[in-house]
Amino acid sequence: MAQVRPYYVERGLSAAFYDVVTATDASLPGDIDIYAGLAAPGGEVLELGCGTGRITEALALRGYLVTGVDLAPSMLKQAEARRAALPPEAAERIRLLQGDMTDLNLKRSFQAVLCPFFTLAHVPAGTAWKNTFRTMAAHLEPGGMAAVHLPLAxxxxxxxxxxxxxxxxxxxxxxxxxxxxxxxxxxxxxxxxxxxxxxxxxxxxxxxxxxxxxxxxxxYVADPVPFAEQAGFVLDRPPIDHGAVGKIFIFKRI
Missing domain, CATH: 2.20.25 (N-terminal domain of TfIIb)
Structure with a gap:
């Protein structure tokens, strides 16, 4: 077999064709409506694992102020190109940053924090999950909402x-x-x-x-609730079945 690369690596095709593949994914439609309901109109949202900016762009077009963070430069380049193509008033609502969700401190808070489309599942369900939930809690206003989309085992x-x-x-x-x-x-x-x-x-x-x-x-798959509770969250509602392959968990910071 040919040399195997990590996903989303520079010059890798998973990053180059991410939008082509996700456009065919029947499990994704409707997720933006769920995320948009977690902050007040015009509110500030932090997206961990923003990728090429599919959700970031959609929320900005709806009037939200969105900070998108991703670890992969190859994905952020595409997110920036997507941002540059938006109407100026929407583009100004987006801030894109390279960063690690397990070790992030933006020294500010948001109304909602999103960890969409299996982003958390990319890291081992242990210390990395614990640290990511701490990141979400540290960047949320009291009573703020966090959403985590995870695959089904x-x-x-x-x-x-x-x-x-x-x-x-x-x-x-x-x-x-x-x-x-x-x-x-x-x-x-x-x-x-x-x-x-x-x-x-x-x-x-x-x-x-x-x-x-x-x-x-x-x-990596595991129950996110214990990690969330340890970081000061409570489950706000039953997990939302999304497509046939995953669930979206909505937590509230207490």
């Missing part, structure tokens, strides 16, 4: 598709295509760790391979 237990199977085949501008293959998949139940190696293949309009990259995606 049962969705990760299924067998992998055949190696030659194309799990995504999407048209690209200019007539090319993006194709995804799952090369490896493993879920270690005891530690709640899911590993998957996905090969990204970019083809031109004639079908010739332009670029290909095998990249490892790792998720």
């Amino acid at each position: 049962e969705h990760m237990r299924g067998p992998p598709p055949a190696r030659e199977a194309i799990v995504l085949d999407e048209a690209l501008p200019g007539g090319g295509r993006l194709q995804l293959h799952v090369l490896e998949r493993r879920f270690r139940e005891r530690i709640g760790r899911f590993d998957q190696v996905i090969e990204y293949v970019e083809r031109d309009a004639r079908g010739a391979v332009v670029r290909r990259s095998a990249e490892r995606l790792t998720y």
